[in-house]
Amino acid sequence: MTRGGAEMDVHAHDDKLQSSSDAQILRAAKVKNHRALIEATLKTLAELGYANASVSEIIKRAGLSRGMIHLHFGSKNKLVSEAAKHASERYHAFLEHCLERAGPRAQDQLEAIVKHDLSEDVLNATSVRVWYELRGAIYFQKELASFSDTRDERLRCILFRLFKDLSLRYGDEDTAKEKAEDVTFAFLALMEGMWNDYLLHQGSFQRAKAKRSVFRILKTLFPDHFDLEGAKPA
Amino acid sequence: MTRGGAEMDVHAHDDKLQSSSDAQILRAAKVKNHRALIEATLKTLAELGYANASVSEIIKRAGLSRGMIHLHFGSKNKLVSEAAKHASERYHAFLEHCLERAGPRAQDQLEAIVKHDLSEDVLNATSVRVWYELRGAIYFQKELASFSDTRDERLRCILFRLFKDLSLRYGDEDTAKEKAEDVTFAFLALMEGMWNDYLLHQGSFQRAKAKRSVFRILKTLFPDHFDLEGAKPA
DNA sequence: TCAAAAAATGGACGATTGTCCATTTATATG
DNA sequence: CATATAAATGGACAATCGTCCATTTTTTGA
Numbered sequence: 219m220t221r222g223g224a225e226m227d228v229h230a231h232d233d234k235l236q237s238s239s240d241a242q243i244l245r246a247a248k249v250k251n252h253r254a255l256i257e258a259t260l261k262t263l264a265e266l267g268y269a270n271a272s273v274s275e276i277i278k279r280a281g282l283s284r285g286m287i288h289l290h291f292g293s294k295n296k297l298v299s300e301a302a303k304h305a306s307e308r309y310h311a312f313l314e315h316c317l318e319r320a321g322p323r324a325q326d327q328l329e330a331i332v333k334h335d336l337s338e339d340v341l342n343a344t345s346v347r348v349w350y351e352l353r354g355a356i357y358f359q360k361e362l363a364s365f366s367d368t369r370d371e372r373l374r375c376i377l378f379r380l381f382k383d384l385s386l387r388y389g390d391e392d393t394a395k396e397k398a399e400d401v402t403f404a405f406l407a408l409m410e411g412m413w414n415d416y417l418l419h420q421g422s423f424q425r426a427k428a429k430r431s432v433f434r435i436l437k438t439l440f441p442d443h444f445d446l447e448g449a450k451p452a
Numbered sequence: 453m454t455r456g457g458a459e460m461d462v463h464a465h466d467d468k469l470q471s472s473s474d475a476q477i478l479r480a481a482k483v484k485n486h487r488a489l490i491e492a493t494l495k496t497l498a499e500l501g502y503a504n505a506s507v508s509e510i511i512k513r514a515g516l517s518r519g520m521i522h523l524h525f526g527s528k529n530k531l532v533s534e535a536a537k538h539a540s541e542r543y544h545a546f547l548e549h550c551l552e553r554a555g556p557r558a559q560d561q562l563e564a565i566v567k568h569d570l571s572e573d574v575l576n577a578t579s580v581r582v583w584y585e586l587r588g589a590i591y592f593q594k595e596l597a598s599f600s601d602t603r604d605e606r607l608r609c610i611l612f613r614l615f616k617d618l619s620l621r622y623g624d625e626d627t628a629k630e631k632a633e634d635v636t637f638a639f640l641a642l643m644e645g646m647w648n649d650y651l652l653h654q655g656s657f658q659r660a661k662a663k664r665s666v667f668r669i670l671k672t673l674f675p676d677h678f679d680l681e682g683a684k685p686a
Numbered sequence: 687t688c689a690a691a692a693a694a695t696g697g698a699c700g701a702t703t704g705t706c707c708a709t710t711t712a713t714a715t716g
Numbered sequence: 717c718a719t720a721t722a723a724a725t726g727g728a729c730a731a732t733c734g735t736c737c738a739t740t741t742t743t744t745g746a
Contacts, residue, residue, distance in 0.1 A: 245743075248693070267592055269503035273734060283695045285736075294734060347591070353652065354588055357581070358501055366652075400665040403649075407665075410648045411641025418587065418600075431634040431641075438672045479713075482723070507704060517725045519706075528704060 252290055254280045259301040264344040268351040271298075299361050302352045305345070306365040312339060313373070324383040325440070325449035331377070332432050333448070335409050336425050346417050370406075378402045384440050401439060408432060486524055488514045493535040498578040502585040505532075533595050536586045539579070540599035546573060547607070558617040559674070559683035565611070566666050567682070569643050570659050580651050604640075611636045618674050635673060642666065 258280035262271040273294055277284055291297040313334055320330035334340060356362045381401045385394035412432070416423045430446050437444040444450060492514035496505040507528055511518055525531040547568055554564035568574060590596045615635045619628035646666075650657045664680050671678040678684060 245692080247742090251694085267503075267588060269589070270592060272732075274732080284697080284734095285695060286693090288735060288737095289694075350588055353648075354501060354584055355503070356652070358504060363652075397668070400661075400668045403661065404642060404665045404669055407645025407649055407662075408638060408642045409645065411643065411645035414587075414644045414648065415637075415641055418590070418597075427634075427637065431638045434631070434634045435638055435669060435673075439669075479722075481712090485724085506702075508702080518704095518727080519725060520723090522705060522707095523724075 251280075251282060251286060254282065255286060255290060255297060256301045256304050259297055260305060260344070260348050263298075263301070263351045264347040267347075268355045271351075295359060295361075298352075298355070298359065302362050303365050305348055305352070306369050309340065309345075310369050310372075317376075321449075323449065323452075324380040325443040327376075328380050328384075328436065329444075329448040331373075332409075332429065332436075336412065336429055336432075338425075341413065341416055341425070343420060346413050349413065350417055374402060374406065377405060381405070384443055387442065388440070397439075404435075408435070485514075485516060485520060488516065489520060489524060489531060490535045490538050493531055494539060494578070494582050497532075497535070497585045498581040501581075502589045505585075529593060529595075532586075532589070532593065536596050537599050539582055539586070540603050543574065543579075544603050544606075551610075555683075557683065557686075558614040559677040561610075561614050562618075562670065563667075563678075563682040565607075566643075566663065566670075570646065570663055570666075572659075575647065575650055575659070577654060580647050583647065584651055608636060608640065611639060615639070618677055621676065622674070631673075638669075642669070 255276070258276050259271070261279050262276045266275060273284065273287055276294075276297070277286060280286070287294055287297050291300060313331070316330045316334040317327055320326045352362055353366065356366070378398055382394055382398035385397040385401070388394070389397065409432075412428050415428075429448075433444055433446050433448055437446060442450070489510070492510050493505070495513050496510045500509055507518065507521055510528075510531070511520060514520070521528055521531055525534060547565070550564045550568040551561055554560045586596055587600065590600070612632055616628055616632035619631045619635070622628070623631065643666075646662050649662075663682075667678055667680050667682055671680060676684070
């Protein structure tokens with residue numbers, strides 16, 4: 219943290235001779251505007267989509283002037299990257315929070331993940347739209363991949379561990395491992411598919427139905443550990 | 453079909469006095485160019501995404517001149533709509549073909565749907581990218597929804613019928629219906645999630661693994677009718 | 687309090703967007 | 717073959733894009 223936090227790194231046209239000491243100075247207004255730009259970017263992505271999220275629309279929502287994007291981030295693409303990073307970190311942090319709050323058993327942790335992914339904090343019009351747009355934009359703005367990739371990989375690892383833990387109660391090591399692999403893959407696809415469905419049918423999407431649907435799959439896979447409401451009580 | 457096929461409807465600035473008889477004349481070159489524009493649009497969407505699929509890029513791929521889009525479709529948005537319609541119909545037609553070819557049992561039909569959705573004809577870089585881009589674009593080009601909506605609804609009905617058919621072998625009418633509802637919902641989400649995953653990890657995506665994953669879920673739900681390879685033989 | 691430094695502004699810039707139309711080219715019919 | 721009509725062309729057009737920078741405004745420190 220000697221450099222005062224990476225988030226304050228203003229773009230450097232020639233970053234060979236970064237005038238060291240100056241970087242320490244943090245003015246409150248600057249960091250506020252920095253964040254305002256990121257929030258405005260996410261807002262714009264949600265409201266207009268990546269294709270229509272222009273500099274003009276972003277600064278309009280941020281209530282700042284045109285030059286601020288170049289000043290703070292160097293380019294619009296880099297701003298979008300920072301916004302993606304921010305959104306990813308926020309998702310991740312909330313997920314960790316939910317996992318910590320939940321019980322220690324594998325089925326409790328899994329229930330927490332399902333309920334997290336279908337909660338109004340995560341599955342809402344803004345977040346899901348942003349997620350969809352940024353995902354699509356990875357294709358022609360490769361650096362966006364890094365954020366979602368690390369997060370997805372971490373979630374995948376957690377899920378695999380939990381599913382393997384449960385699967386071992388139903389069979390031997392080898393079959394449990396194979397089962398856990400398949401179920402992890404399917405579970406991730408299932409949750410992402412739910413997000414897609416939410417995006418497409420925001421008016422008629424029913425959280426309760428979605429939840430019951432997921433838990434029915436889990437109940438069928440692990441009948442001793444789940445029912446249609448979630449993890450079975452101890 | 454008296455008007456020579458709706459696809460030849462050139463935009464009409466004032467369509468009050470459509471000079472009837474002229475519409476009959478179909479020149480081969482015209483319909484060819486019409487199709488070329490639609491194919492070029494899909495190609496551009498796949499290669500550059502919705503955000504970068506400009507008129508210039510589309511006509512470059514079609515090998516035609518700038519004015520053709522306005523001449524044939526009236527506007528770029530209408531061209532994109534027609535392209536979406538075309539892609540949707542192609543998907544639908546191929547699915548129906550697969551269903552007809554498959555055996556009559558519910559498990560055979562379901563196996564056909566899974567294999568169709570994960571086949572190289574459907575799950576390929578071009579088609580999936582186009583699907584993703586058009587889906588996202590629905591948000592700010594509402595008319596795009598109509599095509600995917602009707603198709604999705606039809607698929608949903610087919611799936612529900614098949615799943616209910618199977619579920620009845622495992623329980624009474626009421627529980628079977630509820631199970632079928634949940635499974636239909638989950639199955640659709642699962643397949644869409646697979647498409648998402650394919651899009652994001654085209655390099656490492658494994659069809660076989662995806663297929664096994666889906667069939668494992670189906671096997672767990674309907675153990676008498678599926679194994680890890682697909683429908684159980686008779 | 688006042689010069690120096692940092693931060694923010696808003697317009698200029700060339701490039702590109704989608705739309706449209708005056709021409710040109712190709713085809714069909716008398 | 718000549719003429720009418722359909723089809724295709726490619727540039728003009730205003731609007732908007734992202735980038736950048738000469739200014740102005742604000743804050744800092746002696």
